[in-house]
Amino acid sequence: MSFDAKVFKILIASPGDVDEEREAIPEVISKWNNLNAEANKVVLLPVKWETHSAPLLGDRAQGVINNQIVTSCDMVIGVFWTRLGSPTGVSESGTAEEIEWFIQNQKPVMVYFSSRPIDPKTLDIQQYAALKDFEKKMQKLGLTGSYTNITDFKEQLLSQISVNIKTLLSGIPSTPPTAQEAKEKAASIKKILKDGKVYMEDYEKDGKVKSFVVKGDTKAIKDALKERGGKWNSTLGGWLFPKTKEVEVAAFLKIHA
Template sequence: MAKNVIQYDLLISCPGDIQREIDIIKEVVEQFNELYSDPLGINIRSRHWSKSSYAQSGDKPQELLNKQFVKDCDAAIAIFWTRFGTPTDRYGSGSEEEIEIMLDAGKQVFMYFSEKPITPSSIDDKQYVKVNEFKDRYKGRGLYFTYSSDEDFRKLFFAHLSQYFLILPKITELVSKARPQLKLKSVYEGQLYEDAYIGKFILNSDKDSKAMQEKILKLFSKISQNKLGSYHNLENSILGTFYKAVEISDVTKECIRFFAGYMKIEIADDFFNLGHLRENHLSTPTILGRGRTFEGTDAESKKYDNIITLEKAINELLNWIPIEKCFENLSCIQFLLSNEGTTFDEDIDIELEFESGTLLHHKQLPLPEEGSLEYACNDCSLAELFGINGTALFMDYDSSRKPLNHPVSSSVPMSGYSFLSRDYVEDYKENLDDVFEYDYYQSDSSCIVKLHIDYIKQHTVVAFPTPIFVTENIVILDIGLLQSATQKWYREI
């Protein structure tokens, strides 16, 4: 599970005679992270030239190190013993330059001087003098501590590290950094926009009238090319006792001929001939004709299947075209809520204020033709048609719900429901009310749209449940998130 952790980089700055202390620093940092990373969301990463630098040219070595990682560190620990280090262009050593960079930037420097015993013959007198001179310069600034053993250093450093990162002002800083940052965006044709992009509304469906027509034309062609003779009458034969010819119903023929006439497609006289395809009429078909057993050649069975498929495709197209045309001239905005912060947020109230007359309430949307309303209610999901699908760039609205707060209601009619008395207009409108989960408030000068989002993770984008329909001359007056200070967001088309 992803966690919110703020990482601080700790620079380790010391001359070459400091070795054991570097290992101790790493151990102390690891101990600190184990204790406080999970409960407080703090993580410290040590940075040292031996593991944090890389080969680069174009400048002096120390300046390259400064650019690569020194200047980006949040705090530093500097340790001196007998050596001061190699001079740079500006300072007595690289360690001194790194310390001054950190202090000038107002960052914390933990400075220590080792008083561990050492063989006098191993001391470079010039280097040791520089260490003491440097120590004297910083003595009055109270910036350093001394230690006489590795264990003393371990205790000192852990105490100082904990005191610095666990003091109240630091915790307050962490809390202020670990917060959600909510922002409204929009999407159109797969591209994200920082403002409200107004685009043509397109039904969220894989159905397309042009593609459906192409499929129908291909079926007409396949059926026409499948030439079969007519069935011989077997009523007076022995076979006629058991079998009857399979014929295309008059309703199916009428549907196909009507469409063919409308599309000016010529149908040959043998278009509906199924050859010798037959059915045992002593068998009992199951409900809706399923389970019927046909006997005939593969070509005969295929032609029958294609004719039935053709009828279904025509009926679907004739029902779909009015729905497609009903919404083809509408404009909309597909809003998204983005959390660019470092922690999640929940129970979010969004408020959009539109200039009066520029917002199209879903109750004002045009109704499909009466014949297509039944198809829309029974064969289409309005939640899908008007919904905004999630992509690799953002999640859909349902992904932000808290499951216990939103029980899923079934759209299947209850047992005993009379379809003969069903009011499809009223059903369609009620379904739209369920799909468009916005609250609307109208005044003389504006219309306010409100939406509640249960939950959004950090670095996540969530879509609104549906587009918001608008007129051509739209002005968005105001946007409020979390009922806090509002963000002005004007857009005129």
């Protein structure tokens, strides 16, 4: 029998070394739906970039994915093992950028780090080091879980999804923070997420976003940023560019930052 339900879209975010987990997550979501959907009047829809996005010119690749699928999702499940992924010009990797978007927009985030055995012969040391730095940042925000095998991962995920569904159903927190508290929390989160890297963020003026700023440790690339039309802004603490330069600068940062 049919029933009315609220549909929540869940983004599956990960680099390319956790294929088994990426297959397991939709299975767990399907099981959750079978057990809970009718009773809770909630249906969960798994979303992957490979099935829900399409090629599009005119923006950096991660920007296209963000616009097509990330910003329309209600929650994210991130999974990592030995790799973080490739830089996007905005963040350390596409997966990291997706997770950061959910954190900054105060949407539920579930991040898991695998402790499965690793074959040293196949390990990319730079990727692994970057992943460990990212894991430390997530731990500071209290967002991480860990698992030892795929069965352990499925069991944890199935039980923990319900907690975040309750958060989504509640809508606004029962004791929302004051404007000042929200501002301070957002600044604290941003500091943790952006610590020790070069990144881009939009600059809004008079209610419109016509520029963006490159911030972080830019000493080594300051001349190149200047050559590309960047102007140092001490008030903003970064290099100011018009939005028309966004793709060019993102491509440069992906390689050189």
